[in-house]
Amino acid sequence: MPVRTVLLGQGTCCISAGAKQISAALREEIARLDLAGTVQVKHTGCRGFSQIDPVVIIEPEGLLYSEVKVDDAPEIARSLLPQGQPIERLFYRDPVTDRAIPHHRDITFYNKQQRTVLKNCGYIDPEEIDDYLAVGGYQALRKVLSEMTPEQVIEAVKRSGLRGLGGGGFPAGRKWEACRRVPGDEKYVVCNADEGDPGAFQDRSVLEGDPHSVVEGMIIAGYAVGATKGYVYVRAEYPLAVKRLGIAIAEARERGFLGENVLGNGFGFDIEIFQGAGAFVCGESTALTLSLEGARGMPKPLPRPRTTEVGLWGRPTLLNNVKTFANIRWIINKGAEWFASQGTEKSKGTAIFSLTGKITNCGLIEVPMGITLREIIFDIGGGVPGGRTFKAVQTGGPSGGVLPEGLLGTPIDFDSLTAAGSMMGSGGMVVVDEDTCMVDLARYFLDFTQKESCGQCSLCRLGSVQMLEILNAITEGNGRIEDIDLLIELGESVKIGSICGLGQSAPNPVLSTIRYFREEYESHILEKKCPARVCKGLISYIIVSDKCKACMICLRKCPVEAIKGGKKEVHVIDQDKCTRCGVCLSVCPERFGAVEIIPGREVKIHG
Amino acid sequence: MKDRLKEILSSYKRGRGKLIPILQQIQERFGYLPEEEMVKVAQLCGVTESKVFGAASFYAQFRFTPIGRNRVMVCRGTACHVRGAPQILNEVKRQLAVEEGETTSDLEYTLETVACIGCCALAPCIIINNKDVHGRLTPKKVTDIFASTKKEGQDAG
Amino acid sequence: MDKVVLKLDDLEVMANKEDTILQAALDHGIYIPHLCYHPDLKPFGGCRLCVVEIEGRGLTISCKAPVEEGIAVRTEGPEIDKMRRVAAELLIVNHYSECLQCARNTDCKLQDIAAYIGIEEGRLQRLKRTARDLPLDDSNPFFIRDPNKCVLCGICVRTCEEINGVGAIDFAFRGLDTRISTLKDKPIVESRCESCGECVVRCPVGALVPQNMRKPEREVKSICPYCGTGCGIYLGIRGDKIVSARGDRDSVVNKGQLCVKGRFSYDFVNHPDRLTTPLIKRNGVFVEATWDEALDLVTAKFKEAQEKYGPEALAGLSSARVTNEENYLFQKLLRSLGTNSIDCCARL
């Protein structure tokens, strides 16, 4: 029996950081040292702390090595010899205290979290069903099939208070019940894994790290609503998730969890993977079903029957998010009451966020509902790095909004976030600092939504473009003060008038940035300055004369020959010629740091 | 009510359900969707050619012109954006002398952007040929990447 | 048919149970702005202009909302007006603006909406023009497609699909790039389009217009002269020429629909090759003659042959294209002249 297990995260992010090569090297070394009998190397999903990937964990000690390189493999292997010692230099260092932390359980990023859905991500091999079974996998399904009626299952989900974790927050139990009630012997269960929100990757991580939990949840849902067929609609940009889910489904079928006669119970259910071809709007239920049917994913306008009544192929269809399905086994195993005891009055259980942006500890986190933004950002996330100042946090992706520092006390739940002008959305949480321009951020999100607009309804198609054009003008220095009110008017109309959630929420980033950062808009328009020094039209590159060593690098590299000067002659940027491409800044040797960006364009005096 | 239901159900030609997977396979094979193939798919799925094109052009994944030997995707995810993706995209454009969605004239590179590849910790990043992720980029690093890949390409050629 | 009573603004109206709020309103003379609704087609819900408020329930689009007993519907109100105005303004700045150069000038739904809302120049100027400059498709000899005037109501797409079952066009791309397209945006003649023009007659704006369109002065009801279906038509007349044709919506046969021939192919009536005077062949060449000369000659020859060979010498071939009355007289004449040798091309 192996004495030790080496856990190696193999999520997309880990692999991007080189986890595959490390694994190969490590295995080779272990074989070379003849440790194969006592050390088992296990591939797992991502553990979520992307910032320090690739991560190697040694169990049972619980040692964590961060930012491991291929060259570290021999040393890690040697440390696993009976006489081996932990490798201190690979320990994670707390960014605040700079203290080395050997054990993963002591890392603040982890110890403030409450992992349910992500519990096994990073601990089990997602390509081995036995690993899943070893942590109690498919017990919920066995229990459901042997002890519970479909109605009892639905009752349990209802009592748990679980709400749809795809963004909408519709009570899952009620949706299941509605789907069960519609007569029909042909129904579908669809798992929405079309995670198109730029800046969110929790669905991917769950599918890569613990795919069986989703499969199990779907089978239980199928039993509860009376469906025989399930689809997982997953982005084609997630090849690893597709692969692991495919393996999981095949294994589940082999073990009798899927098929015509699940666990000999007479209940038949099977799952097919459908790879979404890239359309953000397909996260909307009717668009998603149209997409499954091979059509353009154009959401169907209200009033219309719900998807639970007329869904895929016109049949009753239960559509839930990856995380919603992944929660089901816990509700069944630990009980609805256990689940309902977590979180807040109206938002039960946990929330998962992709914590990114200007944040020290970037990664995937699972927290109890009700935790405040401040706890997430500063305790788990470690605050803003590089001594910069926190400015705002953006949640909910393109559909959400930004919240300023004053709202950091806002508890995380569906309703509080919405009230603050943002939303839970699909769980993106992007922290921005003083170097981020809020106008540019709003422009960025609108650029995204207008590209992703299905083009069907006039308000979303044309309104989002109109707003983008106005924001472009503002960021280029051509804004008019009345544009702010125009943005609000357009935004509110698009909000009221668009067909689907994508359109209705498209103005949120603009409206919330105006709400909390109106002065930034005003300085763009009135002072022609971008305070965050981002908007090209409203900044200037200058060469600080006493830092300039007249090395000629920037002068030669400037594509428009806007830099004057010569050998031993301090360089100066001709602001009329400068296109603000930023080449000078990137080529100026770091030790000089002579090129700086300053807000505004009235800088000729510097010449 | 019965009539309405009948109408709803009969409007579905289920062959259509395989449309997108089939298009994905075609693109896998050709790198893009050739016109003749779309005509064949239409017949196979029992829909008209315009429907095939309408659906295909809706999704970001599908292309209608041949693709370069190397596919460069610049992530335009939020994390990448706030960490400087626009500059990265500009630099890539300049390196390859193409705009987004275009292919270099020597068919060596196709430049695309992608909503998010989910490597937010590595932001800003690009992914080449769907496998090589280059993260924590600066414009300078971009220059290096293409200098080396171009060289490799030449060596291979 | 079951009826329900509802309130539309201050009017209490009775509507068919199957109707939508928009249908009920239009039936009762209450105009609710709309672009993408067409009575022949399933509702689409894209233009968002037909928004109304059902009291106690909030806003909804009236083209998809069914009437219900007792509901009170408001077709105007501050929130509705604001949203509708913005939607209309967005459409207008996205639309080619030279109305006088448009074949649909004065017969345009977008103009109707602008008139209803009352466009303020100052408001429009705040917005960026998003109208495009895409190439026209004039490949079809009978109609022109102008994507720059298209409002993406999808009526043409639905017509082609729901009315004709052809499906030559569909929405393509998305966002601002969304357009109505054939496979790979090729010219419409290279698609499976059957040139029936059903989309042209339903287009609410000038995005689909007949080539060389001339508005008729008056219309005359008739029946299409082509195949045996017998579609009802209205011929559009200007001066003494046929300049257009449209389907008769009241005809139970075609319900307003026509094919390419029935809608666009009346050139033959005014064609210079038409026979305008009797001709007599003299020495192998046709020479113009008066009616008297021609008919006298025919009479003389008929009589001559009858005397020489008997009445059976005469045979007549009648036409599947002339009227019943004429066919009747034709056989009456031949039979009156003593022959039963009359046939038509029923078997050809």
Added chain:
Amino acid sequence: MTNTVDEIAGAGAILVTGINPTESQPVIGYRIRQAVRNGAKLIVADPRRIQLAEIADVHLQFKPGTDIALFNALAHVIIKEGLQDQEYIETRTQDFQHLKKMVEKYTPDYVAKITGVAAEKIITAARLFAQADSGSIFYAMGVTQHTCGTENVVALTNLSLLTGNLGKPHAGMYPLRGQNNVQGACDMGCLPNVLTGYQPVHSDRDTGTYWQRLKGAVSRQPSAVSREEAGADSSVIESIEFDEPISLNMSVSDTIRAKFSRAWGVELSDVPGRTIAEMFHYFPHRRSRIMYIMGENPVLTSPQAELVREALEDMDFVVVQDIFLNETAQYADVVLPAASFAEKDGTFINTERRVQLIRRAIKPRGDSKADWEIIQELANRFGLNWNYSSAEEIWDEVRELTPHYFGGMSYERLDAGGLQWPCTAIDHPGTPILHKSKFARGIGQFSTVEYRPLAADATDEDYPFILTTGRKLYHYHTRTMTGKSDGLNSLIKEERMEINPQDAEGLGLDAEDTVKVTSRRGSIKSKINLTDRVPPGLVCMSFHFAESPVNVLMNPAVCNMSVASGLKSCGVRIEKA
């Protein structure tokens, strides 16, 4: 047509054979597609992959000339699986047992060998048609223009009767009319043997006449329905529901002749007249000496045009009355200029038996006159002393003499919308559906028709391809009208014979090549269209273009029952020109 165009969209199942409605009757094509969208099952039986085949549930792509075997096989499956409408058969038909016995040998496997259609497809098609709530059958020239045309129709009628689909909504038989007033021309008595409303002009006492042969066919396969559906020529009186059916005996025709003689003030002949085929192709000794041709172009439309030209040249005198100087007019001694449909009042009868008004919209071009005015002037030169001042007056005379068809159809009523015959009285609503409660004869008769291999114009070594004909959407008939439209001409410029790419490759043909097509009767030239709409071995042309007069190639052999020409297929040889 037994039912209406309006009912099509609600059909439960539709069998389309020998017709390409999306090109030849486009609006009916829309309705069929609409029916499919509404859930109808569509079965297309056609050697070509016509457009409707693309949306069909089953496409039975049979070898040309094997229609009867196929239809009998469908009957076989229906009976074998007990899918027939037993109650209908018992109450409304007779001789079911004969049919049952006859179709016994037409097993799917046996017929698969004959037709080249997979047995499973035959079974599927039979089930789809028989299990639907209602089933309608669409056919036209592709079925009737065969040497066995009438038999084909009988076989189809058997299917309709078997499944109880005659006399109810959304069902029935739809023989589609190619021209706007074919139905009217026949209903008006422009046939040698009958007067208006198919009233017999003479008895069948002479042998060898058209009428006699028709009667012969009737007695061999006495299904009332099938004869009516075989085409207007066989729409004999008894097939229709009249208040007082007119029986077919000698005294009746005498009475009728007397009635018309009295009304017209002339003595009517009871000498049988000649059919079009007889006028041009057969019995040269019985050829007329004088031809009066109104609005027709037989030089292009008749099979074996050479014979027609010869016959016309041989005539003493030819009068052509038309709106254009067409190919036939070249053979005329006198040409009379007629007014177009837009320049006169009158009525047309459409394919669903609906009489509809046309109205004068503009005045006749130049000195041209409405056909009826020309005929009247001619009549008066013979001293017939006619005095019609309007089309309506003529119509009223038709109504008076044909009360069992048109009695109730005043112009006033027609002005409000068309009416479908029979419409016997001014308060009669017209008849949308025929045979609703009973057949004219009281009972529907199953008839037995056996498949016979096509002998007349089979393929052989010298003529290895089968040529069939069809219409194109963008043209009409011989293009006398559509050829004047620049738009239509630009959409289809010339004839292009459809040929399978495989065959073209075998012949070494490129897409832009011109071919010479030769049959046992002549040869013509045509460009080609490489398409898999036609299977290998089959080629297809239209008769629209004078430059490629396909009927030159055709076999004038007639169906021995209905005298329709065998225009639909013949063996040909194809060479690069």
